[in-house]
Amino acid sequence: MRKGRHGVEISIAVAEAVAQCDVDAIAAYPITPQTHIVEHLSEIVAEGELEAAFIPVESEHSAMSVCCGTSAAGARTFTSTAAQGLALMSEIVFISASLRLPIVMALVNRSLSGPLSIWNDHSDAMMIRDCGCVQVFVNNGQEAYDHVFWSFRVGEDPAVLLPVIFNMDGFILSHVIEPIEFVEQDKVKKFLPEFKPIHRLHPDKPVTMGAFAMPELFTETKQAQDRALWESKPVIMKAWREWKDLTGREYHPVETYRAEGAKTLLVTMGSIGETASVAVDRMREAGEAVGLISLRLWRPFPTEEFRAAVGEAELLVVIDRAVSFGYGGPVASELRSQLFSLAKRPRVVDFIVGLGGRDVQPGEFEDMVKKARAKVEAGREDEYEIYGVRS
């Protein structure tokens, strides 16, 4: 195990974090841009550095099915996928949440085909939005590394018992070398207790998991599942607090950057927020009251923290990374709903950017802020725009 600060490819750091969590089972099918994570894990297992079952499978559907089995048997379980892989696995992802199995998934965000694209956007994450898993987005390599530990801690808590998906942008994070602060193993032990499921598949105490539910019971099962996801929030907050106490690194459900007193706020999810922060610096230097909100916790949605972060802002410029075809940007549509019941609410302008790996530069955020103001003035704030598209 590494100690201290190292320049490492982020996928490698994520794989090493999974090994530090002493997982029992890994099942995944290789897909770009997730490949380096599971390749490195297979090496770690093959070298005898981690005693775990690395289970090769013929598809992502099987990968997630295996994960359900191992997690149900009480094994700490990890998987990772992206885009088409997630689409194939999605049937079982929904089931893993309803079975309350705390599988951890690194979702290395990539655009859904077609046309075929291996590059980054958030169409895969948006496809799986309603799966019932805890879902977070990370902005850089350190956050990706840290959230491996956090995901197991949150998911396996007896008060939660839900799968956790942490989203990290494909290539922009997965294939980039960054300095990472590695965590000492004694701190990991302190932070991450042994996984003790409430029910596990064992012949000594037979249980049935995944039975069917008649109409007179199904509604109650969904209420229980929905409440479970909402009730994960205190555990989520506690895990971040304890991580800060151990490492000094602090995380919040909604991160802000120079948002205080801002009249205009950019809203991002994932690594694009770091680019946007450069634009915020430039605009602040030019005397403009512009700040940034970066949504970290996606499900359960942090309503209170989001509204607090918006504060007195008059304009939100939402940066969506996916299209809800025939509707607009999925993040902006949710944020509008979060604000609708407030007596005083900001204008919301929606830009869909960075699809299929299209590069987004700081100057483009400055341009979007200008365009957003013009849209509001022209009374066209409801018209979402796929930004930078050539005519």
Add this chain to the structure above:
Amino acid sequence: MDEIGWKELEVGCAVVEPGNAGAYHTGSWRSDRPIWDFEKCIKCATCWMLCPEACIHQRADEFYEADLDYCKGCGICVEECPKQAIRMIEEP
């Protein structure tokens, strides 16, 4: 089946009590029920063998009848009885 609330469900809706299918009274689906005519019945047990629900049992007097907690009223016993000793009547 007792109607249970959402807070009473096990985590992940696990079924923790083995062999509890008996608690589910599938007979509630039935719209017609079988009636035996013991004057015609020859105690051959054909109905007992062919009942897909295995809910027909032999009484102390050796005649057969259905357990109405589980009989779904399919009428296979009526169809198969060699003596036409069973008929279906509408549920009261």
